[in-house]
Amino acid sequence: MRPPSWQEAAVGKPMYIPPPGALRSRRSFLKRGVWGGLLLGLSGTGFLALRGSKLWPAPAQPLQYLDLTEYSVLHAIAARLLPCVAPAPTTLEVDVGLEIDRALDRLDASAVSEIKNLLRLFENGLAGFLFGRRTKPFTQLAPEDQDAVLREWQDSRLVLRRTGFTALRTLVMGVYFATPATWKGTGYPGPPAFHQPGLPVWKGGAEPRPLGNGTWVEPSPAPAPEPSTETEP
Amino acid sequence: MRQGRIYTADELDADMELSCDVCIVGSGPGGAWLAHELVSRGRSVVMLEEGPYRTARDFDLTERTAFANLYQEVGNRGTDDLAVKIFQGRSVGGGTTVNWCSSFRTPERILQLWRERHGLSALTPEALAPHFDAIERRLHIAEWPEAAMNRSNRVLWDGLGALGYSRGLIKRNVHNCANLGYCGMGCALEAKQSMGVTVLPDAVEKGLSIYANVSARRLRILGRRVVEVQAEVLDSLSRRPTGVAFRVRAKVTAACCGALNTPALLLRSALTGGGRVGRRTFLHPLAAMLAVFDEPVNAHSGAPQAVYSHHFLDRGPDRIGFFLEAAPIHPVLAATVGTFTGADQLAIMARLPNLQATIGLAADGILPGDEGGTVGIRDQGFGRLAFDYPLSEATFEALREACKQMARVQFAAGAREVYSLHSHPVRLRSIDDLPRLDAAPWERLRLRIATAHPLGGCAMGADPATSVLDPHLRYRELDNLFVVDGSAFPTSLGVNPQESIMGLSRWAAQHVDAAIG
Numbered sequence: 001m002r003p004p005s006w007q008e009a010a011v012g013k014p015m016y017i018p019p020p021g022a023l024r025s026r027r028s029f030l031k032r033g034v035w036g037g038l039l040l041g042l043s044g045t046g047f048l049a050l051r052g053s054k055l056w057p058a059p060a061q062p063l064q065y066l067d068l069t070e071y072s073v074l075h076a077i078a079a080r081l082l083p084c085v086a087p088a089p090t091t092l093e094v095d096v097g098l099e100i101d102r103a104l105d106r107l108d109a110s111a112v113s114e115i116k117n118l119l120r121l122f123e124n125g126l127a128g129f130l131f132g133r134r135t136k137p138f139t140q141l142a143p144e145d146q147d148a149v150l151r152e153w154q155d156s157r158l159v160l161r162r163t164g165f166t167a168l169r170t171l172v173m174g175v176y177f178a179t180p181a182t183w184k185g186t187g188y189p190g191p192p193a194f195h196q197p198g199l200p201v202w203k204g205g206a207e208p209r210p211l212g213n214g215t216w217v218e219p220s221p222a223p224a225p226e227p228s229t230e231t232e233p
Numbered sequence: 234m235r236q237g238r239i240y241t242a243d244e245l246d247a248d249m250e251l252s253c254d255v256c257i258v259g260s261g262p263g264g265a266w267l268a269h270e271l272v273s274r275g276r277s278v279v280m281l282e283e284g285p286y287r288t289a290r291d292f293d294l295t296e297r298t299a300f301a302n303l304y305q306e307v308g309n310r311g312t313d314d315l316a317v318k319i320f321q322g323r324s325v326g327g328g329t330t331v332n333w334c335s336s337f338r339t340p341e342r343i344l345q346l347w348r349e350r351h352g353l354s355a356l357t358p359e360a361l362a363p364h365f366d367a368i369e370r371r372l373h374i375a376e377w378p379e380a381a382m383n384r385s386n387r388v389l390w391d392g393l394g395a396l397g398y399s400r401g402l403i404k405r406n407v408h409n410c411a412n413l414g415y416c417g418m419g420c421a422l423e424a425k426q427s428m429g430v431t432v433l434p435d436a437v438e439k440g441l442s443i444y445a446n447v448s449a450r451r452l453r454i455l456g457r458r459v460v461e462v463q464a465e466v467l468d469s470l471s472r473r474p475t476g477v478a479f480r481v482r483a484k485v486t487a488a489c490c491g492a493l494n495t496p497a498l499l500l501r502s503a504l505t506g507g508g509r510v511g512r513r514t515f516l517h518p519l520a521a522m523l524a525v526f527d528e529p530v531n532a533h534s535g536a537p538q539a540v541y542s543h544h545f546l547d548r549g550p551d552r553i554g555f556f557l558e559a560a561p562i563h564p565v566l567a568a569t570v571g572t573f574t575g576a577d578q579l580a581i582m583a584r585l586p587n588l589q590a591t592i593g594l595a596a597d598g599i600l601p602g603d604e605g606g607t608v609g610i611r612d613q614g615f616g617r618l619a620f621d622y623p624l625s626e627a628t629f630e631a632l633r634e635a636c637k638q639m640a641r642v643q644f645a646a647g648a649r650e651v652y653s654l655h656s657h658p659v660r661l662r663s664i665d666d667l668p669r670l671d672a673a674p675w676e677r678l679r680l681r682i683a684t685a686h687p688l689g690g691c692a693m694g695a696d697p698a699t700s701v702l703d704p705h706l707r708y709r710e711l712d713n714l715f716v717v718d719g720s721a722f723p724t725s726l727g728v729n730p731q732e733s734i735m736g737l738s739r740w741a742a743q744h745v746d747a748a749i750g
Contacts, residue, residue, distance in 0.1 A: 081574050088579060105471055106307045110614035147575070154574070154656055155679075159314055162656075162678035166315045170569050174308075177564035177582070178297040185579075187586040188533060188564050191294030192413055194421040199290035203239040204437040213408050213423040214430025216371060 053123055054139040059098040064105065065112055070119040071097040076139045077122070078172045080146045088185040091176060099175035115171070118164050122153075131161075237272075237437040239325070241286050242446035242469045248478045253277040253442075254749050256462045256483035258449040258498065260284075261327020262734040263718030264489030265428035265436070266368070270742030272439040276749060279481050280441060281462065283448035283490075283616075284324035285469045288429065292419035296565040299418035303331050305494075305616075308565075312606070312622045316677035317518055318570065319493070319620075320685040325445050326429030327491060329731060332685070333416050333537040333561070334405040334425055336374045337728035338365045339736060342547075346599065351723045352695025353704050356740075364739040368732060372406040372426035381412055383535025386559045388524070388589045390540045392642030393557075398544040403558075405536060406731075414534045414561055445469075447479050448616075452486060452502040457712045459486045472616055485713045485748050489738075492687035492720040496608040497618040499691065499716075504708065506701035510691060511608030515598040515725040516622060517686040520632040521560060521590050522639040523571065523658075524648035529586040530562075537561035538729075545638060546596060546727050553595050553603060553631035556727055557639060560590040572654045572681050581652075591643060593635025595628055598689060598724035603627060608690050624682070629675040632682070637667050654681035686730050691716045692723040705744035706737075715745050 056072040063071055078091035104112045121127050128134040132152055134141065141149065153165040176182055183190055202209055209215065255271055257264045260282040271278050287302055300308035303324045310319040322328035339361065347353040368374070379402060382390065393400040406426040416425060423430045437443065446467045453461040466477035488495045496511035504510060538558050546554040560566075562585060573581050581588070598605050606622030640651045644664050652658040659673045660666075674680070693716075694700030697709055706721055708714040719734045726733055 082578060083576060084579060088583075103301075103307065106301060107309070108306070108472075108614045108617050110611070110617060111306075111309075150574070159316075159678060163314045163316075166678060169574065170309065170315075170318075173568040173571075173578070174300075174565055177568040178295070178300075180295075183564060186564055186582045187584075191415065191418075194411070194413065195290075195293045196421065197290050197293070199288065201286075201288050201290065202434070203241075203286075204236050204434075205238045206236075209434055209438055212430065214426060214434065216431070216435065 053137050056097070059095055061098060063098070063101045066097065066101045066104070066116065066119075069123065070116055071101065072139050073119045073123045074100060074172070076146060077150065077168055078176070080143065080150055081169060081172050082176055089179075089181050091172070094176055094179045094182065096172055096175055099179070100171050103171075103175060115167065118167060121164070122168070235440060237439070237441040237443070239286055239437060239443045239445065242466050242475065245444065245447070245466045245477055245479070250480045250482070251279050252482045253279045254483065255279075255485045255487060255745065256281065256481040257487045257489055258462065259327060259489035259491060259494070259718060260325050260428060260433060260443060261322065261489065261491055261718065262329050262428060262731050263491070263738040264487070265326070265329075265432045266735045266738040267487055267489060267717045267742050267745060268441050269432045269436040270739055271746060272436045272441045274746055276746065278436075278441050279483065280443045281447045281449050281464055281479070281481070282325050282443060282445045283467060284322075284327075284445065286325045286443075286445040287330070287419065289419075289421050289423050292421045294413075294415040294418045294421055296418060296563055299331065300565065303419055312620050314678065316624060316682060317516060317622050318681070318683040319516070319687060320683065321491065321493065321687060324429070325443060326427045326433065328685075329427040330419055330429055331417050332729075332731055334407055335538045335541075335558070335729035336369070336372070336404045336406050336732040339726060339733040340728060343724065343726055347723060351693070351700065353693060353723075354695070355704060361736050361740055364736045365732065368735045368739060372431060373408040374404050374406045374732065376402045377405045377536050377539045381536065382539045383412070383414065383532070384530045385532035385535070385561070385589050386539040388526075388530065388646040388648075389542070389557065389559045389591055389642060392644075392646035393540070393542050393544070395645040396641060398542055398642070400540060400542050400544075403539050403541055410536070412535050414537055416537055417561065417563070417566070444479065449490075449498055450501060452498070452504070452714065454502065454504070454711065457710070459483075459711060459714045462486055474615065484750065485715065485745060487715045487717050487745055489716075489718045491718050492690050493608055493618060493620060495716055495718055495720040496690040497610055499708075500608070500610045504710070506691070506709065509699075509701050512690065513598060513604055513692055513723070514606040514608055514620070514622070514690040515688045515722070516606065516684040517594040517688070517725050518597060518622070518624070518628060518632070518682050518684055519592045519594040520636050520680060520682060521570065521592045521654050522636055522643060523581075523652045523654065524589045524591070524643035525584060525650045525652075526587050526589060526647065527649050530589045531586050532559070532562035532589055543727070545635070548631075551600070553597060553600050553627050554727060555593045555595045555631050555635045557591060557593055557635070557642070560592045562588050562590055570654070570681055570683055572656050572658055589643065589648070591639040593632065593639050594686070595631045595635070596725050596727035597628065599727070600627060605689060624677050632680070633670060633675055637670055640664065640667060640670075655679060686725070688719045688722045688725050688730055691720040693721045694723055706741045707744070707748065713748055715741070715748070717741050717745065
C-alpha cells in the first residue's frame with residue numbers, strides 16, 4: 001500500500017509553525033519561501049490579527065489605493081525611518097502616505113496588491129507574535145519597539161522579510177526626498193533653470209524638423225567627396 | 234520616401250492594423266540604429282515603443298518627473314527579491330534618454346572572448362570599426378576634457394593617480410553640453426545625443442513611423458515565421474492598456490526591447506529557444522562606496538561620469554573582474570540606493586554636497602560558471618516580469634574587493650570617512666579600518682547592489698546548444714525574427730554598454746535587410 005503523502009498525512013492535524021530559527025533542518029524549506037508564502041496568507045485573518053490599529057488622521061485628499069489602516073502603518077513606519085527634526089519637514093507634513101498612494105497609480109496592479117499585503121502583514125498581530133513575541137499591532141507599539149520591529153525585518157534571516165523592509169524603505173525614502181521641501185535640509189539646489197516647458201514637440205508628418213543640438217550638420221568645411229571608382233555599366 | 238511620423242497614445246483611439254517590411258519593437262540604442270539603417274536602404278519600417286514620447290519640454294530635471302515617466306516600473310524594477318535594484322529606461326530613445334552618456338567601443342578582449350568561446354568569428358574590431366566610426370561621428374562622441382571634469386570625478390582621478398592605478402577619461406555622446414549633471418532625468422538642452430533627438434528623428438525624416446505608448450504583447454507564429462506582432466496601446470501616464478489593439482504584419486520582426494524585456498516578449502510568445510531564452514542575463518552588478526569630504530564635492534553638478542579605471546578588470550582566471558566609475562548624487566538616488574535609516578539617514582542627507590560616490594561594477598558572465606540570472610514571465614502583472622539573479626560567492630568576492638579598492642581611492646583623494654552600503658553601513662575612518670569590511674555580511678539584501686546595465690538573455694553564438702540567436706542575430710527556430718539589442722550579448726562587457734549595442738545594431742542591419750527578401 002502506498003504510504004500517505006505529506007499533504008494527506010497532515011489532514012486533520014493542527015498546523016505546526018516553528019518559531020523562526022527553531023529548527024536548523026528547516027532552513028532550506030525557509031529559503032524556498034514557502035514559510036513566507038504562509039505568512040503572507042496570514043496577513044488579513046486570525047485572532048491576533050483582528051486587534052485594532054491606531055489610525056492616523058485621514059489625509060486632506062481621498063486615498064485611491066490604500067485604506068486608512070494601510071496608510072496609518074505606512075506613516076508609522078515612515079516616522080521611524082525618518083524621525084525628522086526642523087528644518088526638515090516631517091514625514092507627515094510631506095504626507096508620505098498620500099504621496100505613496102499617488103505613486104501607486106503608475107505601478108502594476110499586482111505590485112499594488114503586494115504592497116498592501118506587506119503593510120497588512122507588518123501590522124498583523126499574529127505575524128508580530130510569531131516573529132517577535134509581540135501581540136500588539138505595529139501602529140500601537142511604542143516608538144522604540146517600532147524601531148526594534150523594523151530592525152528585525154531589516155536583519156531577518158528570512159529573505160522575504162529583508163525584501164519587505166527594502167520595499168517599504170525604498171518607497172518612503174523615494175517619495176520623501178522627491179519632495180522639494182525636503183531639499184532645504186540637504187543643501188541640494190534642485191533643478192537648474194534650464195527647463196523650457198513651452199518648447200514645441202516635433203512629430204514629423206508634414207512638418208519639417210526644426211534645427212537643434214540633435215540635428216546633424218556636416219562640419220564645415222565639408223570633407224571633400226572621395227573620388228568615385230565606379231564606372232557606368 | 235515621404236517623411237514618417239511619431240504617434241502617441243492620444244492619437245491612437247481605434248484598433249489598428251499595419252503592414253510593412255520590418256517591425257521593430259523598442260526604440261533604444263539597438264532599435265534606433267537598426268531602424269535608421271533600414272529606412273536608409275529604402276525599407277518601410279514600423280517601430281513600436283511601449284514607453285512615452287518625452288522631449289526636452291518634459292524634462293524638468295527633477296527625479297520625481299524622471300522616474301515617473303522615463304524608467305521601467307517607475308524606477309522600482311529589481312530582481313524578484315529586490316536584492317538587485319535595476320535602473321532601465323522606458324521612453325522613446327530607451328536607456329539613451331536617461332543614461333549618463335558614457336560611451337565605449339566593445340573592448341577587443343570581449344570580442345576575442347566571443348570569437349573564441351561563442352564562435353562569433355565575424356565580430357572583429359576591423360569589421361565593427363566603420364560602424365563605431367559612423368556612430369561616434371553622428372553622436373559627437375568624444376573624450377570629456379579633463380578641464381571640465383567635476384569634483385566628484387576629480388576625486389576618482391586623483392585617487393587612482395595617487396595609488397598608481399590605471400585610469401582613463403570617458404568619451405561622452407554630447408554636443409554643446411552645459412555640464413549640468415542632470416543627465417539621468419533627460420537632457421533639457423538636447424545636448425545629450427540620445428536616440429530621441431538624433432538617430433530616431435533622422436530615421437523619421439527618411440520615412441520611419443514610431444508608435445509610442447504601444448506595448449508588443451506577443452508574436453503570432455505560423456510555421457517558421459512571425460506573421461503578426463500583437464500589441465496594446467497604453468495610457469501614457471498610468472501605463473495601463475486603454476483597450477485599443479494594435480497589429481503589425483511585417484516581413485521581418487526585430488525585438489529590440491533591451492535585456493529583460495526582449496526575453497520576456499519571446500517567452501510570452503512561447504519562444505523558449507530550447508529553454509535558453511532569458512537565461513544568462515547579466516547585470517554588471519555594482520556596489521558603491523560613499524565618501525564624506527570636508528569641502529563640498531557637489532556630485533549632483535557636472536558630467537556624472539568622466540573617469541574610469543579598468544585596473545581590476547583582469548584579476549586572474551578564478552576571479553570576477555570589476556571596473557570603477559563615479560556616480561552622481563541626487564536626493565532620491567542617494568536616499569534609495571543608500572542604506573542609512575533613521576537619524577543616520579537624516580545626518581548623511583544633510584551632508585549631501587560633501588558626498589562622493591564611487592561605484593565598482595562586476596563584469597559578470599566572463600568567468601566560466603558565472604551563469605547570470607534568469608528572466609521569466611509572471612502570471613499576473615502587465616509590465617512586470619520575473620527575474621532571479623543568483624549572487625554567488627565569486628560575485629561577492631569581487632564586490633568586496635571593489636569596495637576595499639574604492640575606499641582606498643577615496644581616502645587617497647582626501648576623504649574624511651567612507652561608508653559601505655551595507656544595510657548597516659560600515660564606517661571607515663582611514664585605510665586602517667579596511668579589515669572592518671571583511672567582518673561585514675556579504676549576502677543578498679544585507680548589501681545594496683544595483684545595476685543600470687542589464688545585458689544578455691538571448692545569447693548570440695555559433696553553437697545551437699548554447700545560443701538563442703545565430704551569429705547574424707536571427708532567432709534560430711524562426712526565419713524572420715531577429716533580436717537586435719543588448720540581450721544578444723553572450724557575456725557582459727566590462728564597459729558601459731550603449732555604444733556596443735549601437736555598433737552591433739548598425740552591423741546587424743545588413744543581415745536583417747537580407748532577410749526581407
